[in-house]
Amino acid sequence: MTEDDVVARLRSGMTIGIGGWGSRRKPMSLIRAILRSDLRDLTVVSYGGPDVGLLCAAGKIRRLVFGFVSLDSIPLEPHFQAARQRGAIEVTEYDEGMLQWALYAAACRLPFLPTRSGIGSDVLSVNPELRTVRSPYDDTELVAVPALPLDAALVHLNRADAAGNAQFLGDDLYFDELFCTAAEHAYVSCERIVPTAELEAGGLTRLRVHRWMVAGIVEAPNGAHFTSCAPDYGRDEAFQQRYASAARDPEQWARFVATYLSGDEAAYQAAVAAQRAEVPA
Amino acid sequence: MTGIQETGMPAAAPQVTGGELPEASASRAEVCIVACAEAWRGDGEIAASPMGLIPTAGARLARATFEPDLLLSDGEARFVTGTWALGEPAPGPAEGWIPFRAVFDLAWHGSRHVMMSPAQIDRYGNANISAIGDYTRPLRQLLGVRGAPGNTTNHPTSYWVRRHIPRVFVPRVDMVSGVGYDSAAAAGTVACQFLDLRRVVTDLAVLDFDGPDHSMRLVSVHPGVAVDDVVASTGFELAIDGDVPQTRLPTAAELALIRHVIDPAGFCDRELRG
Numbered sequence: 241m242t243e244d245d246v247v248a249r250l251r252s253g254m255t256i257g258i259g260g261w262g263s264r265r266k267p268m269s270l271i272r273a274i275l276r277s278d279l280r281d282l283t284v285v286s287y288g289g290p291d292v293g294l295l296c297a298a299g300k301i302r303r304l305v306f307g308f309v310s311l312d313s314i315p316l317e318p319h320f321q322a323a324r325q326r327g328a329i330e331v332t333e334y335d336e337g338m339l340q341w342a343l344y345a346a347a348c349r350l351p352f353l354p355t356r357s358g359i360g361s362d363v364l365s366v367n368p369e370l371r372t373v374r375s376p377y378d379d380t381e382l383v384a385v386p387a388l389p390l391d392a393a394l395v396h397l398n399r400a401d402a403a404g405n406a407q408f409l410g411d412d413l414y415f416d417e418l419f420c421t422a423a424e425h426a427y428v429s430c431e432r433i434v435p436t437a438e439l440e441a442g443g444l445t446r447l448r449v450h451r452w453m454v455a456g457i458v459e460a461p462n463g464a465h466f467t468s469c470a471p472d473y474g475r476d477e478a479f480q481q482r483y484a485s486a487a488r489d490p491e492q493w494a495r496f497v498a499t500y501l502s503g504d505e506a507a508y509q510a511a512v513a514a515q516r517a518e519v520p521a
Numbered sequence: 522m523t524g525i526q527e528t529g530m531p532a533a534a535p536q537v538t539g540g541e542l543p544e545a546s547a548s549r550a551e552v553c554i555v556a557c558a559e560a561w562r563g564d565g566e567i568a569a570s571p572m573g574l575i576p577t578a579g580a581r582l583a584r585a586t587f588e589p590d591l592l593l594s595d596g597e598a599r600f601v602t603g604t605w606a607l608g609e610p611a612p613g614p615a616e617g618w619i620p621f622r623a624v625f626d627l628a629w630h631g632s633r634h635v636m637m638s639p640a641q642i643d644r645y646g647n648a649n650i651s652a653i654g655d656y657t658r659p660l661r662q663l664l665g666v667r668g669a670p671g672n673t674t675n676h677p678t679s680y681w682v683r684r685h686i687p688r689v690f691v692p693r694v695d696m697v698s699g700v701g702y703d704s705a706a707a708a709g710t711v712a713c714q715f716l717d718l719r720r721v722v723t724d725l726a727v728l729d730f731d732g733p734d735h736s737m738r739l740v741s742v743h744p745g746v747a748v749d750d751v752v753a754s755t756g757f758e759l760a761i762d763g764d765v766p767q768t769r770l771p772t773a774a775e776l777a778l779i780r781h782v783i784d785p786a787g788f789c790d791r792e793l794r795g
Contacts, residue, residue, distance in 0.1 A: 261621060288665075308665035315664060327658035333651065335670040337625045357629075357671030360700035360712035366656055380711055411598035412620040 241456045243273035243505055246427045249456070250274070250392055253302075255283040257343070257423055259395030259416035260467065262312040263289040263475055265408075267396035267429050269463035269505050274300060276504070285343075285390060287336065287414065289467060290483065293319035294501075297487065301329050305388065307336035311480055318487035334385075335363055340415060342388035347421035354382035393423035396464045397449060398472055399442055400430040404454030407439055407447045410470035417448045425455035431472050433459045462509055479512065547771045549724060550575065550789040551779055552743050553681075555771045556722045558583035560679040561634055566590040567676075568600070568633045570624075574792050576636040576681045578607060579722075581783050582775060594619060604778070607788050628668065631715055634677040636722075637669060641694040642680060644736050644757045646718040647701030648673075649694035656696055669698035674705070677717040683792065685723035687756035702735035724793055726751045727768055732760025741768040 247270070250256065260266040271291045274282075281302040286292050288309030295301050297319040309320040323329045334342065341353040354373055364370050364383070373384040395416040400406035406428045408416070420426035428449060439447055466483065468475040486496035500511050557579025561569050569580040569591045584591040585604040595601045595610070600617035619627065627633050639648035640663055650669055654660030672678055678699060682689055697704050705712035721728040721737065725746045732738035738760035742748055748765050771779065779789075 306665055308667045310664055316662070321662040324652065324659055324662035333665055335666055336621075336668045337629070337671045340622065340625060355629075355671070356674050356711050356714070357668075359670075359674055360697070360705040360708035360716075361666065361670035361673075362651075362656075362697040363666055363670050364708075366696070381709060382711060411618075414621060 241427070241458050243269050243429070243458055243460065244276075246270055246394070246456055246458060247273045247277045247279065249425065249427075250277075250279055252279050253281045254391040255285065255389070257285040257390040257393040257419040258291045259393065259414060259419045260289065260291070260464070261287045261412070261414040262308070262310045263467045263480060264312065264412075265396055265410065265414065265464050265469050266291045266467040267394040267460075267463065268465055268467060269460040269508075270394045270396070270427065270429055270458070271295065272501065272505060272508060274298075275501060285339070285388060285419075287339070288317065288320065290317065290480070293317045293487065296320050296323035296329060297493070299328075303330040303332060305332040305334065305339070305342075307334050307339045311484060313475065313477060314480065314484050318484055322487075332367055333363060334358070334367075335361070338363070338383070338385045339388075340418065341385040343390075343415065343418045343422040345385065345387035346389040347418055350387060352384040352386050354384055356382055358383045358385075388422065390419065390423035391425070393419040393426040394429070395419055395426065395449070396429045396460065396469065398431050398469065399434050399439060400428055400449075400457050401436040401439060402433055402457065403436065404428060404449075404451035404457050405436065405439060405447060406430055406449035406454065406457070407442050409442055409446060409472070410468075413446075413448050417453065420449055420453040426453050427456045427458065428454050429458040429460040429463045431461055431463065431469060433457065460505070462512075465509075465512060476512075479515075547744075547776060548790050548793075549743060549745075550793040551771050551776060552768055553722060553724060553793065554578045554582055554779055554784075554789060555775055556727050556743075556768050557636060557679075557681060558586070559727075559769070560636060560720050560722065561588050561591060564588060564591060564634050564677070566592070566632075568592040568594070568627055570594070570633055570635040571681075572636060573638045573681055573683075574607060575683070575789050576638075578779065578783050578789050580636070581605070582778060585778055585782070586775060592617070604782055606782065606786070607784050608786055625668070625671075628672055628675050631676045633672075633675075634679065634719070635672045636679040636681050637672070637699060638681050638683065639689070639694075639699065641689055641691045642682065642721065643691055643694050643701060645701035645703040646699070646730050646735070646737065647694045647697045647704055648680060648699030649696050651696040651698045653695055666696070666698040670700060673700040673716060673718070674712055675715050677719050679719040680721045682721060682723040685725040685751065685754045687754060690755040690757065692757045702730060725754060728759070736760050738762065739765050741766050743768045744770065
């Protein structure tokens with residue numbers, strides 16, 4: 241599939257989970273395809289980074305379900321900040337572990353999972369729909385984190401085969417396979433599609449996304465740019481810096497969009513390569 | 522299991538030479554690093570999770586000296602042994618794999634002591650890293666609550682505040698991310714079960730929650746800081762028991778470790794000056 245084929249299967253109003261973590265291994269080429277589409281009113285679920293920022297800037301998000309949004313090396317995400325400070329998006333803010341539980345409950349087809357994370361904090365006051373549950377064994381009262389089923393999940397991995405078996409080669413899977421199993425349909429982009437026979441050499445224990453979880457696969461070299469995709473490439477810190485400064489100024493942002501986000505994925509990658517050639521790192 | 526790991530002291534610990542009095546020459550940042558390190562004293566074989574430069578220097582110092590069994594991550598997905606410099610990759614060797622979900626497991630197990638940096642903290646230790654102002658349309662959106670609700674209700678938590686000012690030390694935080702003692706008490710038994718707020722280290726002082734009803738108490742002031750400075754910089758009433766001592770000064774060995782091994786580039790000094 242291509243990125244645009246994936247986006248053609250998404251609908252406005254859907255709940256879409258995005259894998260990765262902060263500014264790490266985000267399915268950015270799929271996000272850029274959503275930016276080019278007429279999708280809107282999305283509920284986005286993410287351990288957020290520039291995926292959330294870009295979707296906020298393009299007005300695609302109605303509600304964000306999140307534990308944090310950060311660019312890691314730049315702590316605060318400027319587009320997300322701006323959207324919140326304008327009151328432009330609705331939010332469901334969870335403790336990071338609660339978000340994992342919400343996805344895991346959906347993946348296990350359970351109505352909720354219990355936790356002591358969140359009790360006593362304002363996470364419960366700003367999400368009045370959250371309920372507590374009493375343990376039938378010792379009367380302990382816990383937060384019942386409701387299952388968060390996704391209409392679609394978008395994740396980016398290092399390698400995959402054409403059938404949808406996918407592998408992370410960096411140090412952390414993050415919660416990518418959980419996003420896939422919590423979703424009705426999961427779409428995987430990857431740096432390289434390889435023959436199935438080559439996957440085990442990359443490490444059997446890294447082969448964590450299986451074809452039964454996956455509805456579609458996209459080969460997207462440099463597809464996580466400008467987030468990190470270790471060990472294939474690190475975060476493009478210079479580019480992220482440029483993104484973040486542009487995001488803080490409307491005129492600069494218009495220029496950034498014109499330069500990088502007004503064409504298709506090939507045009508984006510060409511613009512990134514051209515910029516790199518201009519300013520040697 | 523303890524006793525496997527070397528203490529983390531470099532093979533040839535650098536010596537402080539000459540007749541200087543290193544204690545007298547300790548910078549404010551160095552005093553803060555030691556005060557942060559002290560947060561982990563007595564913790565034994567648990568993971569120390571510092572957020573920010575000075576807490577990170579403190580955790581490495583604690584392990585290199587008086588708390589050798591602590592586990593420390595490289596900031597990504599590895600537990601690593603040894604003592605290394607801020608800003609440099611950990612030379613390792615790795616002793617464990619801790620992807621983010623293993624960090625959650627560790628937190629829920631309780632074998633972790635985190636030091637976070639709040640934008641606001643109040644008298645009973647509620648801490649805010651999420652948003653300032655009205656929640657529906659914040660004046661300033663920050664990170665989000667991250668793991669703070671779960672961290673505080675599952676395992677020991679300390680805080681580092683780079684600038685001790687009334688805007689940070691507020692009567693009531695805008696969004697309770699890290700749970701404080703009053704919020705936990707109001708929420709019931711489960712919230713209190715593992716709540717253990719240890720200390721708050723700032724650029725001026727060390728504080729804890731041993732005041733009346735677990736309110737914030739002034740433990741010590743850093744050299745050159747008066748108790749009145751701390752009181753004036755705090756937006757609520759602090760518990761103060763009699764004469765407030767001075768924060769412990771770094772030893773010569775600690776200064777040598779900080780200056781030659783942990784922060785040879787002087788990031789911590791720059792952070793406090795900046």
